[in-house]
Amino acid sequence: MFYFKLASRNIRKSISNFLPFALSSVVMFMMNLMVATILLSPSLKNLKGSSSLSLLLCLGLVVLSLFAAIFMVYSYRFLLKRRTKEFGLYNILGLKKRQIIRISVLELFIMFAATIVAGTLLGIVFAKFLYLILVRLLGENYFELQWSPLAVIIVAAAFALIYLLLMAIGSFSIRRKSSLDLLKNANKGEKEPKSRAILAWLGILCLMTGYYLAVTVTSPLDALTKFFIAVLFVIVGTLLFYMSFTIWLLKRQKKNKNYYYQPKHFITVSSMLYRMKQNAVGLANITVLVTMTFVTLATTVGLYSSINGFLDDYFVQNTIINVNSTEQRSNALVDKVAEKNGVPLKHKIVYEMSNSLIGSMKDGTFENKQTLSTLTMVNFMTADTYEQLTGKKVHLHGNEAIAYPAVGRFNDDSATFGNHTFEIKDTIYGISNFPSISMTASNWLILIVNSKAQIQPILDDAGKAAGGQNKLGFDTTISADIPAKDVKKLQTALSYYRANGDRPIQSTQNSETDIDQDDRGEAKTLAGMPPTLQSYDDLHERFLSFAGGFLFIGLVLGFTFILGTALIIYYKQISEGEQDKRSFEILQEVGLSGAEVRQTIRSQVLLVFFLPITVAIIHFGFAFIMIQKLINLFGPTRLGLLLLTSTGTITVVAVIYYLIYKQTSRAYYRIVER
């Protein structure tokens, strides 16, 4: 009981030391609890696309709790550092180290209990608010959210683990130090850091590698796999950059006597250099966090705002019907079914294309390989169809072809499929009345050729390579405007038909298909596949629920990252303020005026403010290329729009960052100025 009293008295007496720690603990708990509550709430099931949403939330929760652990450790170590003297005093006054450890463990226990109480209350209140945002983002209007005791238990358990870790850290650090160490804990002087050229080069190499990976991604899937590797390289590179490059730069400035021995530079350069070793880690942390915020928010905002663009590019008219049969037969079937059900088909556009070949397209050669970086979907279109769509007449002789790389690039003079080669006569960048995107993640290449007969052998070869039974041929796409209420009716009516390439279309009694059960099954091959129908509204809803979920998680994580940044900056300012207090006193005694002191502080603060954000923006510039490709996974990006949303996000984050900096700088000034 005595120890408990001592512990609670400690917290009350040095509340200013405990407050940042308590605040970060409660807020982290709250963030975790809010996401967990939404994840476990039964009302989540009522939202469209809830399964992908709950997966996203699950991922978000994992990231959040990892983050919470990192920040709590960071925060607690700072707290410990400030309290070593107090512990040292206890030690000298006769408390054993074991007893001091008991006090610090009890303190943590009190903090833990307080966190759970405050965090749960706040979490329940704000979860409703957060859920409201989620529902709005998904474009729905189901606002019911129950709080779940299970969520509290799960998050509390996670935090119990974190606090156990903190207790271990605290005990270890108290046990390790001698009582005199505890009492003094004065920072001993340190040698000026050496500038290690090898580290500088390694850092630059890491950054270059990361950047190179980002610049050279070829396709969305490629971006997905390379993204994390690039991120790792850039994080390591950033740390090394700050540790070596900045030291090297400052040393160079110091060597230049005419520059160095000026009042303005003298103090800034020397104190930056003196502190650079510990500064490097802090600056790297801030940079990485700011970059993470940029990337998370820009990606999710970009994705969310791109939805309409994707769909406009994909849907030539509001409904797309795909029939695996010839143009003539498909068209006749759809017309017949539509008429029978009284569904008007307006602005109808019909075209025929080969079935898709999916494989690697590299240096103009197509191979049946699943290489992610070069994965391409190829469709053939005849010159007649092209003319029918665009009204433009093209003359193709022999094995000449026109390439249309709708997604990705194609710059080669020829395209080779096995032992068939097409000479690329021309490359075009758009076909009117034709979608400019596909719904697959790979690149998409359309080749316009002279006749069907030319490509049938290629299709036959590909069909055999794919597994024999499936014969590849041509299918037909019909785009039309259909009233929203009729979409479902037409879809149902069409599902009773089976189309299979050149064979006549059959009707069945069964609307259910066995595609899922036997992907290559005999029955399906014989009977064929039902026509598919995609409507704008339906897809829009699905996209919105997906991108909305993403944006939601992005906002939650982005907020947490900013919070983390604020915490790090705050601690940095406080600890530096305490170190610099003495220096500025001396400087004033030696003859630095108050105005000059303020100017020196400002130039130091500005440098530390601008360095991370500048580096973060450069990082983001390279990440942007990847983000653009990643968003391509879901549909092609409109560069202008993405640029706009990214700039917007960066501006918003930068403004928040600036406000944080301004606030925390005040803490610094307050400590430094007499």
Add this chain to the structure above:
Amino acid sequence: MLLQVSHLQKIFQTRFSKEKTTALRDVNFSVEEGEYIAIMGESGSGKTTLLNILATLEKPTSGSVLLSGRDVTKIKENKLAEFRRSHLGFVFQDFNLLDTLSIRDNIYLPLVLGRKKIHVMEERLEKLAPRLAITDLLSKQPFELSGGQKQRVAITRALITEPDIVLADEPTAALDFKNSERLLTLLEEINATGQTILMVTHSAIAASHAKRVLFIKDGLIFHQLYRANRESSDFMQEISMTMTNLLGTEVR
């Protein structure tokens, strides 16, 4: 007459209490060029307040401090820093070296703040360094130095601006006996070259190296002793006697 202090009074009053504390009541003394003066007193006697006023770190309640005929108490706030760095040299009891600067840069500090040319700084240091025996220390960092070495560096920093007067605040307080002796001899040598020094101390040993000792108690200077041509040990005896005899009784 280099320094003329007349009718100096300093009363402290905290913002939220009516209670006043008189640190200096009526201090009068003068310093000739080339003098070496020690001001002695117990803690609480007002000697630190006196030094702070001379150093322009604090303003007196009334009275004047004339340095080379200029009243330093009337200098405007924004000109003070410049005045301090061109006319005064400081030596503190805890050295006050900046950890972030090398020894050389610590010495250069006031000159850099005064925007002196590099070759001027280098020339002056070249002349001073051998006299203070710090030539080997110049490239080191403060934490690598002993207390005595640090204080020699601090003295170099005070001298490099070629000040009118060096103000020393308990310069030997943080040093052991041997280093104290060495430092006091050094100050004597520096004074022998014509540098005016004013030192505040409570140590009779330190004071015994000065040419003249002023005794301060309860905000008044009430006695002074001249060393004349005596050995410092003899002078110290008299200082000690004076301290016990005079300071033991209350000033009326």
